[in-house]
Amino acid sequence: MSETTDWADLLFDQPLLDLGEHEKPDFAGVVSPRDEVGTTRHGVNAVFLEDAEAYYAKYQGFNYWRDMLDLVLAELKLPAPEVIVEYGCGFGNATLPMLDLFPAARLLASDISPNLLAILHRLLGPRGLAGRCLPVAMDALKPYVREASADLVFGAAILHHLTRPEDFVASAMRVLKPGGIAFFFEPLEGGYAVLLHLIEELRREAARRRSLPPLRLPTRLGKRIAGRFNRQFDTTQHLADCLERQAVDLRPMVFRGGPGWAERDDKWAFPRSKLDAMARAAGADARVIPLHDQQGPFRRQLLYMLETYHGIPPARVPGWALAVMDRYDQEVFSPEGLVDVALEGCVVFQKR
Numbered sequence: 001m002s003e004t005t006d007w008a009d010l011l012f013d014q015p016l017l018d019l020g021e022h023e024k025p026d027f028a029g030v031v032s033p034r035d036e037v038g039t040t041r042h043g044v045n046a047v048f049l050e051d052a053e054a055y056y057a058k059y060q061g062f063n064y065w066r067d068m069l070d071l072v073l074a075e076l077k078l079p080a081p082e083v084i085v086e087y088g089c090g091f092g093n094a095t096l097p098m099l100d101l102f103p104a105a106r107l108l109a110s111d112i113s114p115n116l117l118a119i120l121h122r123l124l125g126p127r128g129l130a131g132r133c134l135p136v137a138m139d140a141l142k143p144y145v146r147e148a149s150a151d152l153v154f155g156a157a158i159l160h161h162l163t164r165p166e167d168f169v170a171s172a173m174r175v176l177k178p179g180g181i182a183f184f185f186e187p188l189e190g191g192y193a194v195l196l197h198l199i200e201e202l203r204r205e206a207a208r209r210r211s212l213p214p215l216r217l218p219t220r221l222g223k224r225i226a227g228r229f230n231r232q233f234d235t236t237q238h239l240a241d242c243l244e245r246q247a248v249d250l251r252p253m254v255f256r257g258g259p260g261w262a263e264r265d266d267k268w269a270f271p272r273s274k275l276d277a278m279a280r281a282a283g284a285d286a287r288v289i290p291l292h293d294q295q296g297p298f299r300r301q302l303l304y305m306l307e308t309y310h311g312i313p314p315a316r317v318p319g320w321a322l323a324v325m326d327r328y329d330q331e332v333f334s335p336e337g338l339v340d341v342a343l344e345g346c347v348v349f350q351k352r
């Protein structure tokens with residue numbers, strides 16, 4: 001059965017061209033507004049472009065995003081939308097759960113990377129979703145989508161990739177019908193600043209421990225004990241190196257704007273005042289729904305980062321480091337304060 005996506009043409013002022021014919025056969029089924037065809041994709045690198053398949057293999061989190069969407073939609077209690085526009089959809093981590101949650105909706109799934117969208121296109125067909133979801137390659141910062149054409153706009157981890165998110169929020173508000181809602185899942189400065197502080201403390205402590213001389217014991221039993229101790233010492237050295245790299249990577253999300261900042265993938269951990277200012281300038285009101293349950297958030301996030309980005313599984317993280325993480329989770333903030341310094345939140349913009 002052939003599935004038409006004529007509904008999507010109505011959302012654009014210019015024709016949508018199939019990139020399979022106009023750029024590369026691998027991109028068949030992915031469309032772009034005419035002016036976007038063949039353009040250089042600025043602000044993203046090989047991770048989202050040439051290496052899209054590796055990204056897909058490593059970061060599938062459909063169930064995770066389903067849980068996040070359930071949480072937020074339960075809070076927002078939205079009327080069922082007819083037209084949804086998603087920005088930065090990638091290979092569809094949040095797109096597929098959203099199509100499931102709103103079975104009558106049509107969803108324009110946009111991203112700057114045709115490579116990731118080609119994967120989404122591959123996933124849509126076998127699920128019978130190709131008629132109501134169209135992968136569109138376009139820069140979220142360009143105003144291709146017609147004014148007041150969407151009931152709902154959303155994005156999973158897109159705003160913090162943009163150099164000027166305020167321009168994007170203004171453009172998202174333009175696309176929304178009056179009174180419509182846009183929501184975005186994003187990292188927040190409150191939590192990230194604390195996480196950075198924790199990482200710096202762990203890094204200093206790991207460096208102090210690794211500067212101790214290796215243990216040498218004369219007897220056979222002593223050598224065995226010393227061997228085990230010194231292996232831990234190597235682990236501490238490796239941990240210190242990874243923590244240092246992690247701190248270098250996170251710091252520009254909190255202290256933004258330094259050299260090379262605009263070329264990074266992750267650019268922002270958002271301060272609340274910035275979100276409010278973007279909303280005000282775009283004629284909207286902002287609110288933030290904190291994500292996750294705030295049970296041990298800093299330990300959970302750091303263990304995730306150590307495993308995912310540095311290959312250190314939780315079982316290999318030394319006890320002294322876990323104890324420091326727990327101190328941040330349990331002794332620095334009250335349970336209510338932990339909510340205020342959530343690491344991630346769903347930022348909701350309501351168009352006035």
Ligand SMILES: C[S@@+](CC[C@H](N)C(=O)[O-])C[C@H]1O[C@@H](n2cnc3c(N)ncnc32)[C@H](O)[C@@H]1O
Nearest residue numbers: 048088089090093111112113139140156157161
């Ligand atoms: C962290 S990924 C998230 C992808 C997807 N939402 C997910 O959760 O798996 C960020 C996405 O933003 C896209 N992106 C970055 N800059 C963009 C821009 N200017 N316009 C549109 N998409 C952009 C990237 O190509 C990438 O797919």
